[in-house]
Amino acid sequence: MPKFLTATLYAPLASFGGLAVGERRAAERFPTRSMLIGLIGAALGVDRADEPAQQALATGYHFALQIFAPGRPFTDYHTAQMPSRGKTRFATRRQELAVPEQNTVLTSRDYRTDFLAALAVSANHDAPHTLPQIAAALEKPHYTLSFGRKSCPFGLPLAPAVAEFPNLHAALAAAGGQPAMRKLLNRLNPKPGEIIADTALAPTGASRTEFIRDQPVSRARWQFALRPVAILNAESNAT
Numbered sequence: 001m002p003k004f005l006t007a008t009l010y011a012p013l014a015s016f017g018g019l020a021v022g023e024r025r026a027a028e029r030f031p032t033r034s035m036l037i038g039l040i041g042a043a044l045g046v047d048r049a050d051e052p053a054q055q056a057l058a059t060g061y062h063f064a065l066q067i068f069a070p071g072r073p074f075t076d077y078h079t080a081q082m083p084s085r086g087k088t089r090f091a092t093r094r095q096e097l098a099v100p101e102q103n104t105v106l107t108s109r110d111y112r113t114d115f116l117a118a119l120a121v122s123a124n125h126d127a128p129h130t131l132p133q134i135a136a137a138l139e140k141p142h143y144t145l146s147f148g149r150k151s152c153p154f155g156l157p158l159a160p161a162v163a164e165f166p167n168l169h170a171a172l173a174a175a176g177g178q179p180a181m182r183k184l185l186n187r188l189n190p191k192p193g194e195i196i197a198d199t200a201l202a203p204t205g206a207s208r209t210e211f212i213r214d215q216p217v218s219r220a221r222w223q224f225a226l227r228p229v230a231i232l233n234a235e236s237n238a239t
Contacts (some may be wrong), residue, residue: 003163003164005120009116010174010184012155013074013152014112016032028214035214037058038119040137042141060124062200064196064201066176067116067118081103109149109183121134131162138158168202176192209227214227
């Protein structure tokens with residue numbers, strides 16, 4: 001039987017960053033692959049500047065999520081200081097703020113409140129870390145973990161566990177049956193929703209496929225590739 005790492009993902013305030021262009025910082029409706037890779041990397045203590053280690057994480061694992069509570073969209077507005085736009089190009093934020101004359105611009109960031117999901121992770125044969133190693137790191141992370149932005153701490157322990165399951169559906173059901181999660185389910189009154197899975201984990205005949213640009217290509221250059229994502233109904237029988 002396939003082996004999975006399962007965990008609970010809940011936060012009162014979460015943000016799953018999408019494409020960031022201009023003053024708008026939009027968010028996807030579910031955690032992106034790049035965010036989940038970053039979560040594992042932060043727990044293990046993998047530095048963002050370590051390009052080989054980041055690439056190994058990006059290609060070593062497959063992810064699936066089952067959404068129990070999609071949360072409510074929420075937008076927060078910020079003011080930021082920016083120099084006048086001209087021919088000068090700034091390499092860093094420090095260089096921008098060094099300009100004496102600054103203009104105030106309005107920016108927005110999207111969040112979701114009370115988002116709850118179950119997570120299942122599988123490892124390729126060449127994965128740089130085993131699933132038990134990742135589970136131990138999630139229990140005692142090297143860096144402080146957050147659900148998207150640093151202003152979004154987790155509201156429950158992740159409760160990571162590693163076990164063999166007959167299929168993906170069973171793994172996600174086990175993650176959704178954690179005691180702390182059951183108490184939260186009673187309060188939020190949600191029900192098992194759609195499953196978002198890497199296509200490698202999806203059974204034949206997935207309900208539909210979406211494309212999202214969240215596969216890390218280079219952390220140093222902050223580049224991401226487009227990839228297909230399988231969207232399954234809660235009743236789908238994953239194999």
